Amino acid sequence: MSGDLNQSFRGGGRSVEFLDEVNAASLVMLADTAIVPREAARRIARAIAELRARDRAAAPRSTADYLDYEPRLLEIGGPEASRLHTGRSRQDLASTLARMNLRDGLLREIDALRAARVALASCAGEHEHTIVPTYTHGVQAQPTTFAHYLLAVCSMLGRSSERLREAWRRVNACPLGTGALATSSFPLDRERLAALLGFEGLVENAYDANQLASVDCAMEVACALQIVAVQASQFAQDMHAPYAHPKPWLLLRTGELTGVSSIMPQKRNPAAIEQLRAQSSLLLADLQSVALLAHNTRTGMFDYRMYDPVPSARPLAVIDLVRRVVEGLVIDPQRALAEVREDYSTTTEIADALLARAEVPFRTGHHYASRLTDHGRSRGLRLHEIEYADAQRLYREQTGEPLPLDEEQFREVISPEYMVHGRRGRGGPQVAEVRRMRELEERSIASDRDWLATARARLADAAREREAAFAALANA
Numbered sequence: 001m002s003g004d005l006n007q008s009f010r011g012g013g014r015s016v017e018f019l020d021e022v023n024a025a026s027l028v029m030l031a032d033t034a035i036v037p038r039e040a041a042r043r044i045a046r047a048i049a050e051l052r053a054r055d056r057a058a059a060p061r062s063t064a065d066y067l068d069y070e071p072r073l074l075e076i077g078g079p080e081a082s083r084l085h086t087g088r089s090r091q092d093l094a095s096t097l098a099r100m101n102l103r104d105g106l107l108r109e110i111d112a113l114r115a116a117r118v119a120l121a122s123c124a125g126e127h128e129h130t131i132v133p134t135y136t137h138g139v140q141a142q143p144t145t146f147a148h149y150l151l152a153v154c155s156m157l158g159r160s161s162e163r164l165r166e167a168w169r170r171v172n173a174c175p176l177g178t179g180a181l182a183t184s185s186f187p188l189d190r191e192r193l194a195a196l197l198g199f200e201g202l203v204e205n206a207y208d209a210n211q212l213a214s215v216d217c218a219m220e221v222a223c224a225l226q227i228v229a230v231q232a233s234q235f236a237q238d239m240h241a242p243y244a245h246p247k248p249w250l251l252l253r254t255g256e257l258t259g260v261s262s263i264m265p266q267k268r269n270p271a272a273i274e275q276l277r278a279q280s281s282l283l284l285a286d287l288q289s290v291a292l293l294a295h296n297t298r299t300g301m302f303d304y305r306m307y308d309p310v311p312s313a314r315p316l317a318v319i320d321l322v323r324r325v326v327e328g329l330v331i332d333p334q335r336a337l338a339e340v341r342e343d344y345s346t347t348t349e350i351a352d353a354l355l356a357r358a359e360v361p362f363r364t365g366h367h368y369a370s371r372l373t374d375h376g377r378s379r380g381l382r383l384h385e386i387e388y389a390d391a392q393r394l395y396r397e398q399t400g401e402p403l404p405l406d407e408e409q410f411r412e413v414i415s416p417e418y419m420v421h422g423r424r425g426r427g428g429p430q431v432a433e434v435r436r437m438r439e440l441e442e443r444s445i446a447s448d449r450d451w452l453a454t455a456r457a458r459l460a461d462a463a464r465e466r467e468a469a470f471a472a473l474a475n476a
Contacts, residue, residue: 014104021197088176092177103308106164106221111452114452117444120441122239135397144419144420147438149238156231205254215304229280232280341416384415
């Protein structure tokens with residue numbers, strides 16, 4: 001099939017740039033192994049360098065398809081320049097360019113997640129004492145601190161970073177030199193090709209390298225990013241929920257993150273949060289195409305041979321929007337606490353206190369707390385507005401015994417501050433645990449930063465070695 005018709009080979013990302021890198025590495029290897037005589041390799045290197053210079057002076061190439069590249073190279077270097085493609089196929093070229101685009105995207109995506117997590121951890125440091133409502137089944141459940149929630153989101157995104165780093169290990173294996181699917185009769189040095197391109201190893205089996213591994217390594221990245229899309233949408237929904245209240249405890253900073261209604265001047269719409277939810281859904285849809293293109297096809301078909309099989313533009317936009325939303329949050333701690341006090345989310349502590357202080361069976365305490373809730377709500381009272389005498393009476397009616405909490409103890413255990421900051425379990429919202437977990441997240445973020453630096457340095461070292469070898473060949 002011709003290059004014009006086989007659109008899957010056109011790809012995107014940095015494919016044109018990466019094709020230049022692959023060509024340089026291929027020629028250096030062919031010269032080093034004497035598959036192409038050094039004098040011929042020198043002439044081909046000069047032709048490649050001249051074509052590079054022409055391309056950089058003109059409009060950028062729109063395709064990385066070798067069927068479009070080679071005729072232009074032959075115009076400069078003559079038929080001899082076709083020896084650059086010795087032992088190669090568009091099959092292993094496509095697989096290699098795809099992996100180079102995938103790993104380039106992984107570096108950017110992991111870095112974007114790192115930046116979002118920095119914002120989350122920083123914001124958490126400002127809200128260790130900010131008590132906020134949380135919800136299950138869409139109903140206010142128990143209070144916690146905003147720091148506790150933010151660190152949960154930070155940890156969630158940290159797992160996505162781990163998944164992408166694990167994917168990197170399998171993506172950063174080189175398929176170049178395998179030809180179409182069974183190598184060639186030329187003794188290509190695949191290890192040299194991998195080193196010159198910054199790969200950390202080989203996809204060993206030549207059939208696997210192009211026909212099978214090209215599918216699952218792209219799917220692995222896509223699946224990891226689908227999780228990111230769901231995580232971002234969950235965060236967006238949580239941030240959107242408080243906006244339904246007439247006096248929200250959470251808002252976005254006025255400006256580029258919010259929008260004003262075209263007819264209702266009082267409205268401040270959470271545009272960035274809505275965009276985060278919508279873009280997450282679109283990202284999820286985009287990523288499904290990776291599996292759908294490969295699904296139900298025989299190996300060797302062109303359907304899944306995209307040079308840029310998992311484009312990173314939308315994932316990066318979604319992750320960056322998470323960061324911008326976090327940095328744009330405006331929290332009203334007093335309003336958040338007031339919303340907690342509006343409901344009965346601290347009644348769990350009554351049952352716990354009865355068990356801890358008077359050995360009242362938990363279920364007995366649970367039934368009492370539930371009955372107290374019904375009593376207060378039926379009278380339009382908040383929990384702290386219920387008279388202590390009524391609390392005593394309800395307990396005696398249920399158990400036939402006096403309430404084993406005096407009024408001071410009763411008032412203490414129903415307060416949000418006591419419930420939140422009196423937690424003792426590992427991973428809870430108490431300040432000491434929040435600080436411990438924040439330190440763990442910061443270590444994890446630093447680990448990602450160091451990993452990124454190492455991965456980028458390895459690619460930079462490979463690029464320097466490749467370009468130096470190519471320049472030496474061209475200038476010999």
